[in-house]
Amino acid sequence: DVKVTQSSRYLVKRTGEKVFLECVQDMDHENMFWYRQDPGLGLRLIYFSYDVKMKEKGDIPEGYSVSREKKERFSLILESASTNQTSMYLCASSRGQGTQYFGPGTRLTVL
Amino acid sequence: GENVEQHPSTLSVQEGDSAVIKCTYSDSASNYFPWYKQELGKRPQLIIDIRSNVGEKKDQRIAVTLNKTAKHFSLHITETQPEDSAVYFCAASFTGNQFYFGTGTSLTVIP
Numbered sequence: 001d002v003k004v005t006q007s008s009r010y011l012v013k014r015t016g017e018k019v020f021l022e023c024v025q026d027m028d029h030e031n032m033f034w035y036r037q038d039p040g041l042g043l044r045l046i047y048f049s050y051d052v053k054m055k056e057k058g059d060i061p062e063g064y065s066v067s068r069e070k071k072e073r074f075s076l077i078l079e080s081a082s083t084n085q086t087s088m089y090l091c092a093s094s095r096g097q098g099t100q101y102f103g104p105g106t107r108l109t110v111l
Numbered sequence: 112g113e114n115v116e117q118h119p120s121t122l123s124v125q126e127g128d129s130a131v132i133k134c135t136y137s138d139s140a141s142n143y144f145p146w147y148k149q150e151l152g153k154r155p156q157l158i159i160d161i162r163s164n165v166g167e168k169k170d171q172r173i174a175v176t177l178n179k180t181a182k183h184f185s186l187h188i189t190e191t192q193p194e195d196s197a198v199y200f201c202a203a204s205f206t207g208n209q210f211y212f213g214t215g216t217s218l219t220v221i222p
Contacts, residue, residue, distance in 0.1 A: 031208060033210070035212075040120070040214060040215075041214060042117070042200060042212045042213055042214035042215050043155070043200060043212040044212075045209065045210070045211075048208060048209060050208050056208070056209070058209070059112070090154065090155070097143050097204060097206065099145065099157045099160070100145070100147075100157070100210060102147075102154040102155045102156070103154060104153075104154050105154060
């Protein structure tokens with residue numbers, strides 16, 4: 001059974017703080033993704049990675065960076081959190097053009 | 112890039128009736144179309160998918176149809192039950208490295 005876990009379910013940070021969101025998958029998937037989910041906007045891709053140390057920008061990369069030092073772990077970094085980054089963040093992983101398996105999500109509030 | 116539009120944004124049906132959700136896509140190169148169900152407070156989960164070499168796929172009460180010429184695909188749920196109440200997302204992908212999601216349909220099944 002595929003398991004995708006995220007480091008926190010809920011997170012509250014202050015404007016200007018550096019924020020790290022971590023995602024770990026246990027199925028040796030080469031692809032990993034970070035999305036943000038906002039009401040009425042669906043899931044929007046921030047960044048994805050198709051291999052260790054490889055990353056590609058998605059539709060809304062501004063204000064975010066990512067790190068993938070190990071195959072199973074994909075981190076999303078908010079260098080200087082802002083209130084408009086308050087959102088639900090979902091991580092996902094997949095093999096090839098296969099099913100995406102999602103993590104439980106992190107609800108981030110930036111005050 | 113790809114643009115996926117999903118309609119309707121909300122849908123209410125009586126238990127036992129059918130529900131249909133439609134998505135259109137813009138990039139004719141897209142060849143993989145998954146549908147995800149997200150129950151309240153839970154992660155999105157794949158319920159059915161279709162590839163561009165197939166026109167229709169069925170799994171019990173759920174079916175997906177694809178019209179490549181018109182660039183649209185639809186989710187059909189028959190004999191709806193209260194547990195079908197959720198948000199449904201369509202998506203389109205060409206490479207499997209990047210998925211483009213619709214904005215979601217909130218389905219309510221009224222007992």
